[in-house]
């Protein structure tokens with residue numbers, strides 16, 4: 001092949017230079033960026049298994065609930081709760097890795113040369129993360145619903161569907177918030193281990209600390225809702241929030257999610273990619 | 275040589291004309307101490323490693339300060355300080371253990387490490403020993419910072435300093451933390467991937483106990499079994515200094531066998547056969 | 552001295568290294584030449600025990616690599632200069648290697664100077680190194696223990712022209728001193744300049760090996776036309792042993808004039824006609840690299856390449 005090229009150049013006189021005037025290509029549409037970023041979340045072995053783990057974890061959680069729970073008392077609410085707990089781990093990890101893998105695997109060099117607007121790339125990633133979060137929740141609750149049907153069949157009773165659509169929406173929201181938190185930490189640290197540790201500390205360790213603090217200080221117990229994201233976020237899973245609680249949720253989300261997201265975004269937009 | 279191969283070396287080997295292998299004595303085998311020394315150094319010599327170590331001291335001080343500021347007066351005791359410091363320790367120490375192993379793969383430094391010391395078992399042994407030493411020293415630091423906090427806290431209150439952790443409890447608390455580190459180390463060896471091992475650690479240390487507890491509540495047969503299976507259960511007993519009877523030590527033994535010894539053996543077996551690239 | 556015996560490595564159904572045997576002699580630089588994906592790195596990884604062989608054996612200094620008591624003191628290895636913890640400084644990487652081999656710290660400074668990394672550069676983190684700087688650091692790590700054998704995978708990659716010259720001189724000196732050097736490259740020219748012995752690998756198999764002089768000595772003629780096969784047929788009809796290679800080229804075992812005449816007589820226009828001089832190796836290598844010709848063995852019958 002290369003020799004053939006050489007020969008042609010040797011024998012044939014150099015033909016007219018390829019004209020330099022070419023129409024500028026159309027700008028990369030955002031849809032295309034979104035599409036590519038979505039694909040990148042599935043096309044590695046780890047990405048694939050992370051996505052598969054959504055289904056696997058839901059099935060395991062549902063199965064455990066049927067096998068181990070008190071079958072008479074099982075309702076859709078029980079299943080929603082049990083499929084929800086693995087989701088609160090898997091989804092934020094997906095959020096973290098969607099960002100950090102560009103740095104840890106150094107794919108950012110290609111990504112940001114093909115689409116120099118980092119804001120658009122990150123926007124596409126965020127959109128995908130949220131979409132995957134919503135779809136995953138539907139899948140997980142679907143598996144839970146299946147479990148509910150199976151249980152009813154075993155018991156020979158009618159299945160109990162005791163989750164209002166508003167509660168359903170709240171559960172999805174709670175998980176999306178967790179995913180956003182993971183995403184924000186990913187931007188902030190751009191390092192998978194650090195961001196993952198950060199997420200678990202905020203999500204699993206801080207509630208314990210806050211509880212300890214609340215036990216020791218009445219003031220904290222009364223007012224933690226204004227600082228502690230988890231207090232109101234956890235309420236989303238199983239209760240109706242009062243107007244004040246919604247305000248608290250908004251404030252704490254701004255503090256724990258929007259702020260790191262903004263700082264992380266700034267850092268990423270300015271950082272050297274190498 | 276197979277038929278498709280071209281071997282044009284017809285003339286007698288030209289090598290015989292050139293000076294042969296330089297006659298040198300075979301070097302002494304690399305002693306384990308040297309490998310250990312290097313592995314210990316590698317835990318500190320990167321920025322992330324350095325900050326991980328610094329954070330042990332930093333968070334101990336922070337936790338101590340938090341107790342002084344927030345704890346009610348009657349709880350300014352050594353136990354409060356130890357508990358508060360134990361919190362960050364129980365997270366950082368396992369992370370240190372995980373990264374000591376996984377960074378050889380995620381950063382690909384294993385290519386050099388395992389060519390300089392081809393026996394991977396020795397390298398892992400050295401890493402385990404180094405992790406163990408770092409754990410011990412960290413615990414000494416933590417206890418010292420806590421003691422200092424206790425002195426300062428009680429002085430600020432003008433009350434008597436309460437030393438309510440017995441000397442028999444201290445080794446148990448240290449052991450409890452080493453168990454956590456061993457779990458992290460095991461996950462690192464088995465998964466050889468930092469994010470996976472970190473997620474794994476949080477799942478088995480913070481999520482699994484909840485599930486097992488729930489299980490024990492709804493199924494009677496599991497209630498008796500749980501202490502023999504749930505490593506967190508036995509670890510909490512160590513933290514409380516409550517592992518006293520032979521039965522309790524046996525429980526610690528079985529949970530460690532299930533969660534540490536057995537997976538570690540399997541993990542090392544795979545690790546020694548895996549391709550490093 | 553490195554001895555590779557019937558080495559085979561398969562990944563699933565794919566054979567990356569297929570029955571490879573060769574030796575690298577002390578006092579000589581052995582070039583391990585092959586196109587991308589030929590199996591050079593895999594062979595070298597097996598040599599140093601990072602990859603388990605499927606079949607066959609490698610001995611370095613008469614022992615299996617894992618049986619070397621302190622490998623860094625006897626064998627210097629550079630497989631991938633980028634495979635380092637990005638958060639360590641260059642000096643630190645040499646320091647931990649020196650500590651592993653039980654060498655004095657002064658050796659680190661000596662080596663930094665030897666590979667031309669300034670103290671300032673040495674104190675930077677490897678994350679911020681250029682490819683060439685990483686390569687120098689890697690060569691430094693390999694040389695640190697004053698070994699008898701060097702195994703270097705594409706060490707010239709990323710080096711500037713001065714760096715390449717420096718490395719050549721260094722390897723030459725090392726071999727002249729009685730050391731064994733095995734270095735791989737995908738560039739024929741690189742190997743031609745530096746190596747005494749050449750082992751050519753393609754698709755996991757050895758397709759040629761010998762001293763450079765033998766492999767490059769061209770007896771015969773290279774002739775090229777637009778249709779190599781037709782030309783070869785015509786030459787064969789004229790009683791000349793001829794073999795088409797790639798790009799319309801034909802290797803013929805006869806002197807220039809006779810080949811030219813035969814082509815003229817057959818009425819085939821010739822675009823190139825010259826003494827082969829190593830063209831055998833070059834053509835073989837080109838055909839190995841040509842994507843369209845993955846089945847390399849058919850072009851490399853023994854007499855042909857020896858021509």
Ligand SMILES: Nc1ncnc2c1ncn2[C@@H]1O[C@H](COP(=O)(O)OP(=O)(O)O)[C@@H](O)[C@H]1O
Pocket residue numbers: 562565567585586587588589590591592593594
């Ligand atoms: N773990 C693996 N699984 C599958 N194929 C592999 C693996 N490692 C290497 N290969 C393949 O083996 C071939 C040889 O690779 P390599 O030795 O790196 O070639 P090179 O000569 O360029 O150094 C390549 O086709 C590569 O894709």
Ligand SMILES: [Mg+2]
Pocket residue numbers: 588591592593704
């Ligand atoms: Mg290679």
